[in-house]
Amino acid sequence: MAVRKTGKQKKTGIQSQGEIRRIAINTGGGDAPGLNAVIRAVVLSALHRGWECLGIRDGYNGLFLPEEYPEGGLIHLTHEAVRGIAHLGGTILGTTNRGNPLKYPTRGKDGKLYEKDRSDEVIDAFRKHEIDALIAIGGDGSLGIANVFARKGLRVVGVPKTIDNDLDKTVITFGFDTAVSFATEALDRLHSTAEAHRRVMVVEVMGRYAGWIALNAGVSGNADIILLPEISYDINKVCQKVMEHRIAGRRYAIVVVAEGARPVHGKRSVISQEIGRAERLGGIAEQLAREIEERTGIESRHVVLGHLQRGGTPTTFDRLISLRFGAAAIRALEEGQSGVMVALDPPTVKYVPLEQATRRMKTVPLNCDTILTARDLDICFGD
Numbered sequence: 001m002a003v004r005k006t007g008k009q010k011k012t013g014i015q016s017q018g019e020i021r022r023i024a025i026n027t028g029g030g031d032a033p034g035l036n037a038v039i040r041a042v043v044l045s046a047l048h049r050g051w052e053c054l055g056i057r058d059g060y061n062g063l064f065l066p067e068e069y070p071e072g073g074l075i076h077l078t079h080e081a082v083r084g085i086a087h088l089g090g091t092i093l094g095t096t097n098r099g100n101p102l103k104y105p106t107r108g109k110d111g112k113l114y115e116k117d118r119s120d121e122v123i124d125a126f127r128k129h130e131i132d133a134l135i136a137i138g139g140d141g142s143l144g145i146a147n148v149f150a151r152k153g154l155r156v157v158g159v160p161k162t163i164d165n166d167l168d169k170t171v172i173t174f175g176f177d178t179a180v181s182f183a184t185e186a187l188d189r190l191h192s193t194a195e196a197h198r199r200v201m202v203v204e205v206m207g208r209y210a211g212w213i214a215l216n217a218g219v220s221g222n223a224d225i226i227l228l229p230e231i232s233y234d235i236n237k238v239c240q241k242v243m244e245h246r247i248a249g250r251r252y253a254i255v256v257v258a259e260g261a262r263p264v265h266g267k268r269s270v271i272s273q274e275i276g277r278a279e280r281l282g283g284i285a286e287q288l289a290r291e292i293e294e295r296t297g298i299e300s301r302h303v304v305l306g307h308l309q310r311g312g313t314p315t316t317f318d319r320l321i322s323l324r325f326g327a328a329a330i331r332a333l334e335e336g337q338s339g340v341m342v343a344l345d346p347p348t349v350k351y352v353p354l355e356q357a358t359r360r361m362k363t364v365p366l367n368c369d370t371i372l373t374a375r376d377l378d379i380c381f382g383d
């Protein structure tokens, strides 16, 4: 649906205060289960206050490339548009991890791709469409962008999304619980086939440079070895653990490896690095399974859970925090807040400055109780 002109008086600049009549929502970066629940809560809470709600397609691409969207780069979000979506994976707005307005991939005269700062075009588009505020739903990248917009005067509230759980200043991000639940179920299934064949199964999980998914799924799913980006592993220690198991009569072993894990003195396994997007990690499980088999002589297989961790229905936990985050984001705007991120601080939801939330990545603390629990359960970290 194309955006209709309302005939309201044109604003002269981006308002950081004053009445709100129209807001926009966008979803950026990798999708995560719960996005649609956030959108539903934002829209219903906004409509409830008499605010009009627009959805920007595919990050900010709906503003940059409206011609690519037959129904318009901005869509009206009505009660009808958000009915029955809270349990659905993905995002009804679409998303992209190639549309960073601060580093937009743009072809130069020489035919090569460059990163271009197009942030002022977004500000202009907000002015043109008379949008008073933005709800930015995203991970560290998208919320870092939102922070730049807030500094440029746009009224912005962020909602913390990522299966990786690596955003700071919130106890949890939505999407993480679903990813961990899926990975744990996968581990449960792999135990029986690994045991039947007396194999080592190496399971690669996502998480980028943080080991939250690997740690939580690995401990819950009874892994023998968990390899995290936060603890460089020694392949000798990993193989030693596998052999100890064999000698003790255990017929198989389960290794969970985070995609961002790396060996001592070694590098992360990177698939590709392109202009305008984050590096793609992956391949560590295959490499590790080969090394374990070569060194121990025990047949080894690898499984990459990949995007299965991001797809499908959000767990009840993710659905509920997504709805809570979405409604809280609108309350934040109503209170006159801007440049903040909604954060879970049980039993409540609070607001933290985007500046603080995006300053550093939240990695697994080496002395956290889940690590201590794992060590007490005799799980090896390869250190």
Ligand code: F6P
Pocket (backbone or CB within 6 Å): 030, 097, 139, 162, 163, 164, 206, 207, 208, 259, 280, 281, 310
């Ligand atoms: O940040 C979420 C995430 O799923 C990471 O865990 C992973 O490294 C990355 O996105 C994968 O991105 P893509 O969808 O581009 O393959």
